[in-house]
Amino acid sequence: AIATLGQAALEGLDHDTVIERCARAVTASLALEACGVFELTGEEGRLALRAGAGWTPAPMGTEFVGADQSAFEHVLRTGQPVVIEDLSESAELEGLEVLRERSHRGVGLVCVGLPEGPAGVLVAASSEPRSFAATELDFLKAIAHTIAASAARRRHEQEMRHRSLHDALTGLPNRTLLADRLEMALAEARRGEAQVALLLLDLDDFKDINDTLGHETGDVVLSRLSARLAGAVRDSDTVARLGGDEFAVVVPFLEGPEAAELVARKLLDVVDEPVEVGGSPLHLAASVGVAIASSQDRETGTLLRQADIAMYQAKRAGGGVAFYDPGRDVTSMRYLAAAGQLREGIERGQLVLHYQPCFELMTGAVRGIEALVRWQHPSHGLLAPDRFVPMAERAGLMAPMTREVLTRALDQRERLARLGFELGVAVNISPRSLEDETAKDLVTAALASTGGPPSRLELDITESAVVEDCERVAAAMDVLGATGVRFALDHFGTGHSSLSHLERLHPKLVKIDRSFTARLGDSRARGLVGSMVKLLRGLGVIVVAQGVETEEQRVCLRELGCELAQGFHLARPMAAAQLERWLEERAADSLL
Template identity: 40%
Template sequence: SYLLVLPAIAMGFRSRLRGVAWGSVLTLFLIVGGLTVAGYAVLIGPQLVYGASLATATGIAYPLLGLAIVILLTAVSVGSHRTTPVVMILVGAAFAVSAVTDAGYTYLVVLNEYVSDSLLNTGWQAEAVVLCLAALMAIRDGERPRTVEHSDADVTNAIVLLTSGATLGALILATGDDRLSAPTALAVAAAVMAAQFRLYADARRQQRRARQQAAGNEYLALHDELTGLPNRRQFHDRVHLATQEARRDRTSLAVVLMDLDRFKEINDTLGHRYGDLLLQEIGARLTSTLREADVVARLGGDEFAILLPAIVDRTVIAEAISRVRDVLGEPFDVQGMSLDGNASIGVASYPEHGDDVDALIQRADVAMYVAKETHEPYVMYSPELDRHTAAGLAMVSDLRRAVESGELVLHYQPKVSLPTGAVSGVEVLVRWQHPERGLVLPDDFIPVAEHTGLIKPLTTWVLTEGLRQCRSWLDAGVRLPISVNLSPRTLFDAQLPEQVACLLQSTAVPPEMLLLEITEGAVMASPRRAHGLLDRLDGMGVQLSLDDFGVGYSSLSYLKTLPVRELKIGKSFVAHLIQDRNDAHIVRSTIDLAHNLELRVVAEGVESMAVRDQLAMLGCDVAQGHWFSPPLTEPQLRGWLLSQPSRVA
């Protein structure tokens, strides 16, 4: 019957057998062989020598075969390097019980003390119950068997010790029988040699695995997982080593820190997958454009660092940064999306700005912050920047509080129809009523908001409060459309149209009462994305205006396709309209172009009656500026409107 168990086990656990390591099969043969020799020498051999029947000898073989099956299941479990199914454990337990019961039965038979109703029958019954339980669990678990973890190394070591001990014991016991000593000696020698070979092979394999794992761990500890570039830890070590070499060779080095200008918007609007792909592309470009000795690292998030070692001429720094800006200035094609990779760059050099790693990195970080705030191509650290940076950090903290606590206020500048003199609308302008600094103008805090991610909640606040005021005017019988400037970064927010729609609905303001002003630069930064977002806004009935036309790209190909209804001529052209003939030609051409495209023209920055009259003569539709009125609070605007002969169009 035991001979039928082996193919049954093979069929039942065939998926396990396919993954068995051959080393475990060798271990199986070592154990079975060693125990067979030991069992033959101790139990079966003496019975045959001293005249016992073949039946008795065969009975002695039963517990050995049961034990062999248990060892077979153990080898299959260990050799597959997977967790062990509970079913396999139950089958092994059943045959272990069987082996113990058969051993007791054979012992009692040899002593002629076995009786049919002895307690041994309980063992065979227990074996049957456990096997039935295993079968039921196999049917219930199906393809998802419950498993138990084991340690391959612990079992292997136990197996080798057991094999060596069993075969050595067999050799000692067989020395008294000439017929057993020779084959036993050969079997013991072969078993011990095989066991030692297995132990040596396992040790070598474990050493290889340990070395590979250690190498992998070391790589991960020193490299950024996303880009494969050196990480902050390795960059710190490389800068430390470079400073030692520079001190020895009397040379210089530079630490360059870079922070991407629009990365947060890309993550927020397109998702982290686009952000990750962009970071990988940037890492590859930076590495390819610098010297072999230079080190490019990713410090985390959207922050990169560059080490320029062994500098003997300061022009090397400017040339390297120029190359970096050139490669980052080219758009990145990320899964069909054109993304901007421009960055703010700060530089600190050794030994001028510091003689240790932490000082150099900290001062390069200060310079980077100033570059971001001032929009400079790059900034070299100087001690004066420390005060500037401290003020900037305080500004960020204060601005975040201002958005949340109601320190922001809206002012309104009238837009006047030149043909009629009536007020055709107002431009909404945000101001910050700082508790210590007084009234802060947008030029002082909007750049901070753009670079710190505060521009989105700030824009939401301006839209919300502007539409509420528009609703209040409508309820009072005053139809006064509002214009709101959108930051270039707002055009990366795919949720903007839905947000505007919700605000229009909640305030019950007709969409044509809202005009959103965008700049050419914002559109050209990502034309396809901007075009799609503007189409959605236009489809809602919101009006769109192209602000500062002529100052930026002035792409006529995009102008004819964008869903704008208005062009605004920048104050840089309007201010010198009377004195500068070129400005006059530009303004006239812009007005003619806009009218040919059926667009309304607004001129801003009107400071005198002469400029107003000239614009009216050129056919400009609407004008705004201090000659009409500066930006006013809502109560001031109400009083100003009452003082006008033609108040509202």
């Protein structure tokens, strides 16, 4: 019975159900009238009856005892069981009224302990005077251990859920929880006449603090400011951190635009108060965009986009508060239509991948392929990424788009492996997707669905994203790196990154931007590329040259020691079927 209960406790059965089953096992095995667990509550010094058997008619959670009284205090403090053979003869024991009122006389109390401390007390009770033999106490201890295992699992699940919905640095709700709260507020507004406002607050020139004082100081400032912002609004409002130095506030039950502006001004007043770090005051400024849900536009994505537009209007005006003005958003209907088409296109499989091979310069062998996403628009034909990726980021479509691209690229890699071509596949990933809380789950799921080795997946990150916020990108890479995937720093040389960035990120590959390849005919540019290659190889990084357009460039790069290259001169991007035929033809030619 204990083993069965223990398995139930660890396999996800509801915690209250585990307690009830354990309590029934106790009453049946020891011929008792009642058994239950009193758990420590959030109120200090209080225990509440969580669940059990034989406690009717009182509803669970309404019976309380003092944790600082009599037998309960002794059990919680020492962890040792207490047996009271007859409550009617133990008048000096306080806090046991809940048992006396039910005419319980013989009781045994056992601690339900967790590694971090006691969680509660298991109470076994008889209507007759009763002692508990050593074997019976051992049985109760085993039951308490099972309940503790269930409680530990429940706490772990609660912690994991909290982490998935809250920002790790500030403890504020994250983008996922914000969307949920916003949707709840909008749903409430749809049922009545109440209005909902969404405020986006972005700190002005916060990058200067990170660059001059370091990211640790920046994180301290963000943490302290977050606490102030959360304390400046009503309990019904939600302050969330969207990432970097951007915050959002959901204001439900709004009386009108004037009330929204009051909230925005209050937030700016909070930002205006200096934040003291290391004994020195730091002065901040911010821009706030406000969007109010109208009776027509009460969709989460619409409101987020409108608040974002308003926030940038405030920035262009030099800071302060700006309200979304439909009259100034001449692209709103066109944007919404296009975003809707993109969402539909992702769902209907209109995204297509073309693959560009990457070659070893010394041998000419194909080392891997890079997946390049295109959108086969039903009306406008094949669209390049710059026509729809920025819109996907603004419309909140990066997660489904990244999931689709990863899964299809890995599927193609596995198909090539079955044909005898064991190649790696590279996929570009945006900074927003990289830093998303679900990124690791997304990559893990894509790898699991295709069954390929993680080491064959390469995620390409642009150098400019690293320069903008190296620490956050590095932290995200650390999380994703645990899956076994490799990282490449893309468009290297265009973002002014430093050696410290490379040392912090330790990418497997670095891809030199095509602008350097194009200038290899110039001796100074050739010398610069040679120095870059030497430096990168000295750091143990594989060097890839992008944009090889001529035979002269290929030869020059090989002489400079560059290991890999890709470009139109070597092979153009190809659809999947064309790539397979091309690889098979190359393999056949090599046998001649």
